[in-house]
Amino acid sequence: MSTTNTAEGPSAATAGERLISSMQELLWERGYAGTTPAAVQQRAGAGQSSMYHHFRGKADLALAAERRLSEELRHEVEQRFTGITTTHDRIEAYLAPDEHVTRGCRLGRLIQEEEVASNDELRAPIAETYAWIQDRITEILADGVARGELRADLDVQSLAVSLLAIRQGAYTLARLARSAEPFRQASKGVTQLIALAMPDA
Numbered sequence: 001m002s003t004t005n006t007a008e009g010p011s012a013a014t015a016g017e018r019l020i021s022s023m024q025e026l027l028w029e030r031g032y033a034g035t036t037p038a039a040v041q042q043r044a045g046a047g048q049s050s051m052y053h054h055f056r057g058k059a060d061l062a063l064a065a066e067r068r069l070s071e072e073l074r075h076e077v078e079q080r081f082t083g084i085t086t087t088h089d090r091i092e093a094y095l096a097p098d099e100h101v102t103r104g105c106r107l108g109r110l111i112q113e114e115e116v117a118s119n120d121e122l123r124a125p126i127a128e129t130y131a132w133i134q135d136r137i138t139e140i141l142a143d144g145v146a147r148g149e150l151r152a153d154l155d156v157q158s159l160a161v162s163l164l165a166i167r168q169g170a171y172t173l174a175r176l177a178r179s180a181e182p183f184r185q186a187s188k189g190v191t192q193l194i195a196l197a198m199p200d201a
Contacts, residue, residue, distance in 0.1 A: 016054040018044040023065035028106050032062060032113050032122070063121060069106050070129040077133055087144030088194050094137065095167055095190055097183035101174040108168050134160050150197045159197070166190060 022044040026035040037058050041051055055061040080093040107126045116122045134157075141156035150156075166186050173182035 015044070015046045015050045019046055019051055019054060019061060020064050020068055023061050024069055024106075027062065027065055027069075027110060028103060032110060032116050035062075037061075059119065059122060063125070066107070066110070066122065066125040070125045073107060073129055074132060077136065081136075081140065087140060087147075087149045088191070090140050091137075091163060091190060091194060092187060094163065095170070095183065095187045097170075097174070097180040101171060101180045101183055102178050104175050105168060105171045108171060130164065134164050137163055148199060150194075151199050154197050159193075162193075163190065 019040060022040050023035065026039055026043065030039075035058075037048070037051060040058075040061065041048060044051075051061065055064065076098075077094070080096070081090050084090045084093055107129060110116045111123065111126050116126075137160040138156050141150060141154065141159055144150040145152060145154055145156060166189070170183045170186040174180055
């Protein structure tokens, strides 16, 4: 767990928040290996003593940033499903590109780094978040089966994994193409998959 210090005083709290926010930004821009404590301190406007007052070191600060990123990603995913009723429309909303697709997934990019993938503590928030997303998609598909929108014999867990993998893969292709077009094509392909899963297919 992060060892963020809970010392009283607005300046202490503000410095800790700035460090976390700066680490979030730099992890997305440069990745874990490319982000140095000095770079975080410079962006946060905090000195070395301030950073080590709040965190044990780079990994501890990165863990706090990952947890914040995880919370934000879960909120964003849930927002995509809000106010939408049909299974098809929910899945289409999940696969819709966001405004930063060419920068890649903020968490997905991190797990591609060996320093993160080989560190159980740094890997945990990412694994937990994607397990949550997978479970959330599974729930939506299961609801579609219960309402008769999808076939009763549909393997909702396997399809949920496929949809999660498609979105993550679309991020990679979008970065390669520097365009959101892979997301649009992926959405069309998933529309065909969902059509095959409908009772009258």
